Amino acid sequence: MSRYDESKKIYAELGVDTESAINTLKNIPISVHCWQGDDVLGFDGTDTLSGGIQTTGNYPGVAKTPEQLMADIEYAFKRMPGKVRLNLHASYAILGEDKGKVDRDQYTIKYFLPWIEFGKRIGIDGIDFNPTFFAHPKVKDGLTLTSPDEATRKFWIEHGKRSLEIAAELGKAFGKPCFVNIWIPDGYKDIPADRLGPRIRLRDSLDEILKGYDKKWVIPAVESKVFGIGAESFTPGSNEFYQNYAATRGINCLMDMGHYHPTEVVSEKISSLLAFYDKLALHVSRPVRWDSDHVIIFEDELKEVAKEIVRNDAIHKVIIGLDFFDASINRISAWVTGQRSMEKALLYALTLPNAKLKELQDKADFTQLMYLQEHAKMMPFSDIWNEYLLRCGLKEDYYSDVVSYENEVLSKRK
Ligand code: RNT
């Protein structure tokens, strides 16, 4: 009997069907961000990241052209189990001869057609999209949609509109709605004199952007944040602001795991939103002491997030997007490690005796609840994980491939 067959029996004794766990996981889409591959720089002009976010490290082999990034994505995605989508930022526009002639307020689907072609060729589930409100000369005094300067606001509103138009085309191209996340870097380093003004401008700018978007093909969300580097004292797009905005406008909230106070956790927030929204979105990330966007690993908070998605029957309600960027290690490895960690966490949650645990809570049998939760941690989970990889045509070792790609491709880049 194989290790999997034996473990399957051990799980069955606990009331867990590993076959159904594996089959469910295969169909949960994970939106994988393109920006791990090039340290969030994009192709539309900038060579330095700004907007309060930062990559650290200078591991060799960073992708510098669309061709390189596509090659890296293809290599990484081939080693990711399950259903994968590609998450693009507007700054990844492939402008060709229009470079330097068109700005972000004029982008159209034309500049993303190579991405559609690429996505279809490598067989992904679809493309998600983000307007890029950072790392651009038109960010004035650190502000975009909240700027008191009308021309600045107008430019970024137009960029938001163009992004929703592009998203609709991306949705149509893959026959599945395109998820669009709006995050702006706006904020103040020191104590502001006016907190309401920026928030009113943000509300009104968003209303403009969202006027008449294609509801069939676009799923918009807003991402809050507590602070950014250089914008420590005030963030107009706070949690309260966006939760109220999304609720009153019929759109969605996106929660990034690095965007709350250090003792707050996103796993604790998911159910509160599920009580009021049909959908919610996540940026799965790993903050270490601050919003550091470390590569996600198979640790407790990630497991807790996965449990919330699985236990609350929210697999079709929670849009899972990854958001981390580490420039200090091999970027292909960072991508695959992160995506596999998300998959592991979901499989882990799917193989817990969830119904039994809930029953114990409802019966107030907290002694047995603690016992069973601890017992579950000792189950032969790795056998189920290996079987899942096998059925996806993969193996646990992706490191050897990472090393050969580094030797053959990455190390030859200048
Ligand atoms: C920044 C936000 C945002 C970005 C990406 C690149 O703090 O998390 O989501 O990381 O859009």
Ligand code: ZN
């Ligand atoms: Zn994020």
